[in-house]
Amino acid sequence: MIAADGxxxxxxxxxxxxxxxxxxxxxxxxxxxxxxxxxxxxLYEETWGAGSFIGVxxxxxxxxxxxxxxxxxxxxxxxxxxERVQRALRHVDTRCERALRAVADTPGAYYWDMSDVRxxxxxxxxxxxxxMPRRGSYPRPAxxxxxxxxxxxxxxxxxxPARQPRYRAx
Numbered sequence: 001m002i003a004a005d006g007x008x009x010x011x012x013x014x015x016x017x018x019x020x021x022x023x024x025x026x027x028x029x030x031x032x033x034x035x036x037x038x039x040x041x042x043l044y045e046e047t048w049g050a051g052s053f054i055g056v057x058x059x060x061x062x063x064x065x066x067x068x069x070x071x072x073x074x075x076x077x078x079x080x081x082x083e084r085v086q087r088a089l090r091h092v093d094t095r096c097e098r099a100l101r102a103v104a105d106t107p108g109a110y111y112w113d114m115s116d117v118r119x120x121x122x123x124x125x126x127x128x129x130x131x132m133p134r135r136g137s138y139p140r141p142a143x144x145x146x147x148x149x150x151x152x153x154x155x156x157x158x159x160x161p162a163r164q165p166r167y168r169a170x
Contacts, residue, residue, distance in 0.1 A: 030068015065099035
């Protein structure tokens with residue numbers, strides 16, 4: 001049996017001893033919002049800047065976005081933070097601009113405090129645990145290594161693997 005664990009889930013506590021699970025505060029957080037899909041409906045992108053992050057993640061029929069940074073910077077609110085990020089980046093393409101606008105214009109956008117739950121081991125006897133994608137989650141650059149094994153599928157008349165993710169640093 002596989003136990004799929006998500007945001008604030010108690011599944012791990014059913015399988016793992018509490019002393020084997022810890023929470024790590026990254027010191028970052030940000031907002032989750034949605035935009036309409038675009039021509040690159042099978043490409044997810046991440047743009048990392050000094051003290052900022054923009055993630056664009058297509059799903060069927062729309063695109064999920066995440067815009068975040070250190071807690072002290074995001075404390076100014078989504079609109080002000082999005083504006084500051086846009087001014088700070090050297091290049092803001094259409095996708096990043098749409099992501100920033102979506103976060104700034106979404107009333108009550110979900111703020112995700114980016115804390116990670118960590119465990120020294122993810123199995124016990126015959127019970128593997130897997131952290132599953134969830135609202136507010138984002139793939140990390142380390143996930144590119146696992147890309148060939150865990151490729152998201154995109155509907156293009158049939159289910160097909162999505163393109164390799166693209167990461168940019170600014």
